[in-house]
Amino acid sequence: MSETNGKRAGVGSSVLRLEDDRYLRGRGRFIADIRLPAMLDVAFVRSPLAHARVRGIGKPQGFEDKVFVMTDLDGVQGIRADSGLPGFRSSVQPILASDKVRHVGEPLAACVAESRAEAEDIADMVSLDLEELPAVVEMTRARDPGAPLVHENWSENVFLETAVDTDFEKSVKDAAVKVKRTFRTARQSMAPMEGRGVVAYWDNQAQQIVVYTSTQMPHIVRNGLAGCLGLDQGIVRVVAPDVGGGFGYKGILLGEEVCLAYLAMKLKRPVRWIEDRREHLTGNANCREHHYEITGYAAADGKLLAIDCDAIVDSGAYSAYPFSACLEAAQVASILPGPYQFPGYRCRTWSVATNKPAILPFRGVARTGVCFALEVLLDSIARELNLPPEEVRRKNLVRPEQMPFVNITKKIFDSGDYVECLDRAVTALDLPAIRARQAAGEADGRRIGVGLAIFCEQGAHGTSVYSGWGIPMVPGFEQATARLTPDGGLELRVGVQSHGQSLETTLAQVANEVLGIAPQRVKLVHGDTALTPYSTGTWGSRCAVMAGGAVAAACDVLAGRIRKIAGHLLQADPESVVLADGMARAAGSEIALKDIGAAWYLRPQDLPADVDPAGLEATQGYKTQRDTGTFSYACHAAVVAVDTETGAIEILDYKIVEDGGVLINPMVVDGQVYGGAAQGIGTALYEEMRYDETGQPLAATFADYHLPGACEMPVMTVDHMQFPSPISRFGQKGIGEGGAIGPPAAIANAVNDALAPLGVEVDALPMTPFRVLAQLARGLNKSEQAA
Amino acid sequence: MKPVRFDYAAAPDAATACSLLTQSVAAKPIAGGQSLGPMLNLRLVRPDALVDISRASDLRGVRDEGNAIVYGAAVTHAEIEDGAVPDATPGWLASVARRIAYRAVRNRGTIGGSLAHADPAADWVNVLTALDASVVLTRSLGTRTVALAEFFTGPFATVLAHDEIVTGVRVPKRGAAARWGYWKFCLKVGDFAKASAAVLIDPERGETRILLGAIEKPPILLSDASAILAGRMPLAAVVTDVAPHLSYDSHALHVAALRRAIALATASGEVAA
């Protein structure tokens, strides 16, 4: 424990973010802020069609040397991300399409000019000879016999099919109810404030191709880039500058990165490409699209007996590197049971190929869809059995005395009290008051409903989990380097990359916890393959646990070495030395860390004879005690009002109770939860990239692709439970994604609760007024028929 | 996306703007740039010259004609919202302005630009038609005044000639006895309306006007306003009658808009479902 200016700054303190100064003043350095001398701008010619054979690409006369097509990229390979799972069908994503285009927005040619506007002028003049082919657009039809093939050498449009069955038939025999529903989630476009972007140049001194890119995983991008370019990894340096949000959108090797790196080497001039919103929306709507046929079997008292599910994931045209086309569906099958215990489970999944952009994991990955399907089904079961939804959940949730709990898909829940979480949310809402209000009816005629969603978020899961999914990137030990500077400050080097998670602050707090150095004196170096230890990067709610653990481990080693020198200088037992406030203290005397730094770097004559020659710099690797992941969890509870005349949904109240274990910085966690929940509300109510039957995306600007804004956010409260994880260094759990998981399920349950008296349920996201009106109309038809 | 190459000139006054526009058929006026900007960037419009009228001195003023107020075309939504210019109505214009887009858009977007752009979902297009406003149009050849009900010829289309600009918007004054209801349905704050309706009951001038807006084409003034207000006509049928092209959900939203605008204007306050 340590203090800075009398205030705690270590684990558990809500210190202000070190990043705030530059971010809040608009002085970050993002990719588009990088200006290099003689830099050229690149504009891509992208496919206007979803599926077509490329018969020719015509370079405009006089601009032949400014336009590059695939045959100009000597020796460059397409991107492959194969899964090792049996039956996986492999795809190759061309850097520039040359024989076929498989989705709108796929790059066909790169145009280079002194400015982006001029590059676009050239792109305008490039002629395309495309022979349009029938497109595969609707995931539920992709496996139809005779469906056009996205990849002609495949027998069907399926990357991977999986099936699991645990005691299903046996478990359903005595079911009192069987409730079947079909659900679907829309294709979304992740929308970080900063889009993608790349600046690349050849560093002649270092003899390296340097690629600045707005990424979450510089080391993984380097792996992939070197592979596609056929270069030694040592010749490739990848740097992530300030990154304006990722969410999974930047957890990928881009064809654009490969192309720009090649052009920079070929032209021997810096080149840059900044994605614009039109490219972003029309060519890269790439997440969340699931379809579920799900059946729940339960006893009369609400006890779940079995879940049976057929899930389709629209994986798009290619397998994206490194997460592959089947991570999403693999996750569906393994996490569908959620935080519940029941004896029978059957799940089949299909990762289908369509003429849309390749699917990427978006904050929450498959959990948002899975939670929606399972939690909405649970409420339908509750209605069928005439039981309160909270009662059905209480009956089936894993209980605290069962921890660590191994669920039906062999997930190991580390700690927590899920029932308490539910109960706190129900109490926070004041459920009896809402039920009374509901019974009384609203003066304005709207209908009130209340909805719950409870889910868990596996974070920081490692080798044993990912090796089972067979993807090109399996995380192992996470490393960090800690170096005491001669003036008593600290430099930390980590391979993860902070793109809004406040890691510069939280990892400094971790170091402070161990070394007692003020966070303001801790410099985090991240995002540069030349300067940081190797890492798979920032994804999967892993940084607080893995990078936090690695920083603590490196600081531990450093602390031992500091104590040894301090003991010598203070003439005290090194074991008795306490590190706090930038000082080493023992036996009533103290010495500043800057003097210890000075002893090592500047006055080695003062050091003990048996000083550790590794000095005041340490690199350590870290894994959690068991690499099956920490399990944070949360209950989201929503109260909504539904206007049945317009289909409009207003969120009246929103409560979140979550357990992120020990919070390194509670204020940062609040920010993660609120931000995630805003995206979850987007999934629930607003965000949808629609396609017409030829595969044309129907939104090209934010006027048509609706994101929730500040005005659409309800006032939320977050209550933290803080059951420590037994497997992480400080008891912290990964919590970065949870906020985005719960809202669709909680809001849908609230809407269904509101509409239950009309016999109407929503079953598709987003719940736009148009969908609600359509469901209402269907419900009314139904009751007319019945009458 | 970046716009195509174009020349730019800021016009000090309307006359200069008109003469600059006559120099090329591909020249275009730009006011707040809030609609034209995105269209330029998407290359949906490819002008060879932009004539900036947002600072033209005679388009920035307001003139009181006694029974009407004439707003210069380059008066911004924000100026109307803030009361920086007089309101021809008992505060209705300010409250409409306040709910156009976001403040950043309102700071630049202009009343004349909004009408010239003629988006069927835009607020001024519908509100000012309901209020029986007219526009003053100017070109080098001369000036004419056109009632808004005649100004719009289709979605994003008006009677404006290529070298003609809106210079003023004439809004009849409405007194304390007049009643007004405007209701629009948006998917989120700042979104264009998916349905809108406006109701004006002005006993002093003996006018009753009911308008259905955001119908993918210019707004429609309903002919049987009094009968509708008296509740003698089922609203669903009224909407079907004048806008048979609307989809099921759009129809439902327009019925809701109509009913709620009537409720607001008749101050029954009952806008319930």
Ligand SMILES: Cc1cc2nc3c(=O)[nH]c(=O)nc-3n(C[C@H](O)[C@H](O)[C@H](O)COP(=O)(O)OP(=O)(O)OC[C@H]3O[C@@H](n4cnc5c(N)ncnc54)[C@H](O)[C@@H]3O)c2cc1C
């Ligand atoms: C995010 C966003 C949200 C919006 N939401 C709304 C909304 O909720 N409701 C709403 O009503 N509007 C909305 N708008 C549009 C906004 O009100 C614009 O200000 C308005 O449509 C155009 O005005 P402008 O002055 O910016 O015109 P510009 O964009 O400069 O010009 C628009 C068109 O009109 C022409 N033009 C401009 N002025 C004149 C003139 N005096 N004479 C002849 N032609 C002229 C231009 O040549 C161009 O073709 C929104 C805009 C944005 C960007």
